[in-house]
Amino acid sequence: NADNLRKVPADAPTAFIKPRWKPLVITPEGLDRKFYEICALSELKNALRSGDIWVKGSRQFRDFDDYLLPAEKFAALKREQALPLAINPNSDQYLEERLQLLDEQLATVTRLAKDNELPDAILTESGLKITPL
Structure with a gap:
C-alpha cells in the first residue's frame, strides 16, 4: 500500500476473483480491502500449486518448462530418432x-x-x- 490508502482503488485488478469470492470482495461500497487481500493471496497460492505461475529461482515453485528438455535439444534428439x-x-x-x-x-x-x-x-x-x- 504505497499510497497509504485504506480502500482498494477502483481500478484494482479483479479478473482473478473467482465466483465464490465475488460476494465477499465486491460489495455495493466497492472492493472490500480485507477480503480482496485474502482472495488475492488464496488465488496466488492456488496458482503457485497448480504451476500457472512460478517464482524465478525457486526450487518448489519453478517454471514447468524448466523440467522439460530445451526445445533445441528436443528437436535434435527427435531428428536423430534418439529420444529417451x-x-x-x-x-x-x-x-x-x-x-x-x-x-x-x-x-x-x-x-x-x-x-x-x-x-x-x-x-x-x-x-x-x-x-x-
Whole structure:
C-alpha cells in the first residue's frame, strides 16, 4: 500500500476473483480491502500449486518448462530418432507392435480356454464362466 490508502482503488485488478469470492470482495461500497487481500493471496497460492505461475529461482515453485528438455535439444534428439522414450516414438510402428502383442495374448487365452486351463475360469457350452471373487 504505497499510497497509504485504506480502500482498494477502483481500478484494482479483479479478473482473478473467482465466483465464490465475488460476494465477499465486491460489495455495493466497492472492493472490500480485507477480503480482496485474502482472495488475492488464496488465488496466488492456488496458482503457485497448480504451476500457472512460478517464482524465478525457486526450487518448489519453478517454471514447468524448466523440467522439460530445451526445445533445441528436443528437436535434435527427435531428428536423430534418439529420444529417451520407453516406447517407439513412431505411432504406426508402436500400434503395429501393440496389435501384434494383443493377437498373441488373445491366441494364448483362446488356447488355454479350449484346454480348460484358464485360472479361475472355464469354457462351458453356454460360454465363459468366471469364478466369482
